Amino acid sequence: MTHERALSAEATGRYRPAMTSVLLRSTSTPTGPGDSVRPTLVLTGTRAAPLTNQAVVAAVAGVAAVCSLVLPGVTITDAVSMWAGIALAFLGLAFTALLLLRPDLARLELLVPALDFVAIGLLRFGTGDARSPFLAAVLLPVIWIAARPGRRNVVYPLIGTAGTFLVPMVLTDADPGATEMVRLGFVLLVFAAVAWVTNELARQAAIRLRHVQELRRVAEDEIGQAALVQRSLLPTSLAGMPSRFTVRGVCLPTRSVGGDFYDWFPTANGAAFTLGDVMGKGVGAGMIAAVVRSVLRATTRTGSPSEAVGRAAIGVDTGGDGSTSEQFTTCFHAHVDTDGTVHWVDAGHGLAMVVRHGGGLEWLRGTDLPIGVGATWTTHETSLRPGDVLVTVSDGVLDLFGDDLDEMAACVLAHADPDDLVAQVERLGRGAHPEDDVTVLAVRFEADAAPDPVA
Numbered sequence: 029m030t031h032e033r034a035l036s037a038e039a040t041g042r043y044r045p046a047m048t049s050v051l052l053r054s055t056s057t058p059t060g061p062g063d064s065v066r067p068t069l070v071l072t073g074t075r076a077a078p079l080t081n082q083a084v085v086a087a088v089a090g091v092a093a094v095c096s097l098v099l100p101g102v103t104i105t106d107a108v109s110m111w112a113g114i115a116l117a118f119l120g121l122a123f124t125a126l127l128l129l130r131p132d133l134a135r136l137e138l139l140v141p142a143l144d145f146v147a148i149g150l151l152r153f154g155t156g157d158a159r160s161p162f163l164a165a166v167l168l169p170v171i172w173i174a175a176r177p178g179r180r181n182v183v184y185p186l187i188g189t190a191g192t193f194l195v196p197m198v199l200t201d202a203d204p205g206a207t208e209m210v211r212l213g214f215v216l217l218v219f220a221a222v223a224w225v226t227n228e229l230a231r232q233a234a235i236r237l238r239h240v241q242e243l244r245r246v247a248e249d250e251i252g253q254a255a256l257v258q259r260s261l262l263p264t265s266l267a268g269m270p271s272r273f274t275v276r277g278v279c280l281p282t283r284s285v286g287g288d289f290y291d292w293f294p295t296a297n298g299a300a301f302t303l304g305d306v307m308g309k310g311v312g313a314g315m316i317a318a319v320v321r322s323v324l325r326a327t328t329r330t331g332s333p334s335e336a337v338g339r340a341a342i343g344v345d346t347g348g349d350g351s352t353s354e355q356f357t358t359c360f361h362a363h364v365d366t367d368g369t370v371h372w373v374d375a376g377h378g379l380a381m382v383v384r385h386g387g388g389l390e391w392l393r394g395t396d397l398p399i400g401v402g403a404t405w406t407t408h409e410t411s412l413r414p415g416d417v418l419v420t421v422s423d424g425v426l427d428l429f430g431d432d433l434d435e436m437a438a439c440v441l442a443h444a445d446p447d448d449l450v451a452q453v454e455r456l457g458r459g460a461h462p463e464d465d466v467t468v469l470a471v472r473f474e475a476d477a478a479p480d481p482v483a
Contacts, residue, residue, distance in 0.1 A: 076128065078124040078127055078137050078140060079121075079124040079125055079127070079128060081124070081140075081141075081168070081172045082117075082121045082123075082124040082140055082144075083121060083124075084168060085117050085120065085144050085147075085165070085168050085169070086121040088117075088162075088165045088168065089113065089114045089117035089118065089147065089151065089165075090114070092110075092114065092155070092162045092165075093110075093111075093114050095161075096110060096155055102155055102161065103155060103156045104154060104155060105153070105154060105155065105156055106153055106154040106199075107154060108154070109153045109154035109199065110151055110153075110154025110155055111154070112150050112154075113146075113147040113149070113150030113151035113152075113153075113154060114147070114151065116143055116144075116147035116150065117144065117147045117151075119143070120143045120144055123139070123140055123143075124137075124140055138173065138184070141168075141169035141172045141173050141188065142169075142188060144169040144172075145166065145169055145188035145191050145192045146191065146195065148162065148163070148165050148166050148169075149191065149193070149194070149195030150195060151165070152195070152196075153195050153196045153199060157196050158211075163192075166188075166192050166219075167219070167222065169185065169188060170185040170188070170189060170219055170226075171222070171223075171226050173185045173188070173223075174223035174224075174226040174227045174230070175226050175227070175230045176227075176230070177230065177231065177234060178227075179227065181223075181227060182220070182224050182227050185219060185223045186216055186219060186220055189215065189216060189219050190212070190216060193212045193215070250311070251311060261289060261291075261317075261318055262277070262289065262290065262291075263277075263290075263291055263292050263293065268293075268294040269292065269293075269294050270294065270298055270299060271474070272298075272366055272473060272475075272476065273292075273298075273299055273364070273471055273472070273473065273474070274446055274471070274472040274474060275292055275301075275446070275469075275470070276446035276447060276449070276450040276470045277290045277292075277450065277467075277468065277469045278450045278453060278457075278466075278467065279466075280424075280454065280458065280462075280465065280466040280467070281465045282424075282462060282463060282464060282465055286313065286314060286317075286465040287305060287306030287307065287308055287313025287314060287316065287357075287465060288303075288304070288317070288422045288424065288465035288466075288467035289302075289304050289306075289317040289318075289321050289467070290302060290303045290304075290467055290469040291324070291325065292469075292471075297363070297365040297366065298363065298364045298365040298366045299363075299364055300324075300333075300361070300362065300363050300364075301361075301362050301364065301418070301420075301469060302321065302324055302359065302361045302362075302469075303359070303360050303380075303468075303469045304317060304320050304321065304357050304358065304359040304360075304399075305357065305358045305359070305377070305422040305423060305467070306320070306356075306357045307355060307356050307357070307358075308355070312355075316344060316357060317357070319340075319343050320343070320344060320357050320359065320399060322343075323336070323340040323342075323343040323344075324337070324340050324359075324361060326339075327339045327340070332371065332407050333361050333363055333371050333372055333405075333407050334373050334405040334406055334407040336361060336373075337359060337361055337375050337399060338404070338405060340359075340399055341400065341402070341403075344399065344400055345400075356376070356398040356399060356400035356401045357375070357398055357399040357400055358375060358376040358378075358398045358399075358423075359373075359376075359377055359398070360372065360373070360374055360375070360377040360379070360380040360392070360420045361373045361375070362380075362418065364412065364418070364473070368411050368412040368413060368414075368416075368473055369409065369411055370382075370409065370410045370411065370418065371407050371408070371409055372392055372408050372410070373394065373396065373405050373406065373408070374392060374393055374394035374396060374408070375394075375396050375399050375402065375405055376397050376398030376399075376401070376402070378393050379420060379421050379422065379423065379426060380393070380418070380419065380420035380421075381419050381420075381437070381440065382410065382412065382417070382418055382419070383416065383419060383441060384413070385413060385414065385415025385416050385417075386415075389437055389440065389441055390410070392410065394408060412473035413473070414473060414475040414476075415473070415475075416472070417444050417445075417446060417449075417470055417471065417472045417473075418470070418471040418472075418473070419440055419449065419468070419470050419471075420468070420469050421436075421453070421467065421468045421469075422464070422466065422468075423464060424457070424464035424465045424467065425457075425466055425467070425468055427462050427463070427466075428453075428456045428457065428460055428462060428466065439452065445472075446470035446471070446472050449468065449470050450468055450470060453466065453468045454466075
């Protein structure tokens with residue numbers, strides 16, 4: 029999602045244009061009649077679960093078929109029943125595949141494990157009945173059904189298991205005998221316990237999942253609000269700014285909320301410009317950025333750049349035992365007067381420069397430490413002539429050039445116009461998917477504009 033605003037200025041002394049951009053990661057969808065989307069089959073965990081379950085049952089049936097053919101210890105007492113059971117298992121596999129293509133048939137999912145109970149009964153009957161080694165496969169449809177929500181899904185597996193044992197009685201009309209009935213009762217008791225435990229574990233897992241989803245929703249809402257607040261902190265207006273400044277800026281956070289920020293606002297003698305880079309990403313870095321930006325704004329109107337940075341350092345000082353000392357902010361902060369005089373502070377930033385109108389580049393670098401690490405800062409001075417461009421970037425921009433300062437400087441020189449420079453950095457930032465926030469601020473010092481005509 030990209031937020032852009034442009035304010036145009038005319039050469040008669042009205043405000044010069046400014047552009048602010050904030051990029052958030054999002055997924056685009058067609059919105060117009062000319063847009064199109066190639067249909068894609070997405071196998072979500074919920075929709076693919078029946079196919080996965082039945083694939084296990086079919087695999088067991090396939091193993092049973094192979095064992096019956098190659099192992100002499102497996103007795104085939106009724107080949108027709110055995111192969112009918114195996115065929116039913118693979119028929120269930122085909123039906124679960126159909127469920128992926130026809131979501132409207134999902135209500136019929138339980139027909140598949142019901143079919144499996146019959147299939148396993150036939151397989152058991154065809155490979156020795158009570159002596160069959162494949163009876164344990166009945167646990168698969170038992171767990172399948174019992175894992176579904178609702179206590180009734182404890183009863184259904186017991187009915188299906190009983191049906192598995194009753195298959196031989198239906199096919200032969202034989203009296204099962206007291207021993208077989210006792211065995212059936214014991215098996216049903218064990219499977220009832222398995223079904224109950226499975227159902228309870230699934231219920232508790234569903235409760236935990238709902239809790240986690242609720243926490244995630246709350247967190248996403250909070251991050252969304254934080255991103256909205258951060259976007260509101262980036263300047264979108266040149267109201268009150270002197271007409272001698274043409275300003276362009278762009279900030280591309282790697283996450284919804286980033287640690288980079290830039291700012292501009294008028295001062296008594298001209299305007300102030302800031303670019304800061306908080307170590308880290310996310311909401312925490314965004315909160316630090318908001319504090320630093322707010323304190324600099326509040327202080328700049330009455331103090332020098334070094335005083336403003338010093339008070340910003342006090343604003344983020346927790347007064348603790350040093351456990352938060354790893355959190356710091358690099359910052360370039362400048363006051364530019366309407367006569368072109370620039371008073372600036374470099375708080376561990378090192379990525380500010382002046383592109384001269386006649387050619388050449390002058391780095392603005394100090395030796396002071398970042399906010400949160402240093403204790404004092406020094407105000408330096410330079411001058412801008414008409415056509416000169418003051419440029420400062422975050423280290424995310426430097427990352428776009430493989431940390432090569434010379435290559436980055438060459439790009440700045442080749443795209444010295446603020447519009448061109450910001451567009452180029454934004455294009456590179458969007459295409460490279462950088463790991464750090466990408467921010468650039470460019471200010472061109474214009475020739476003195478003619479006064480507005482008197483009506």
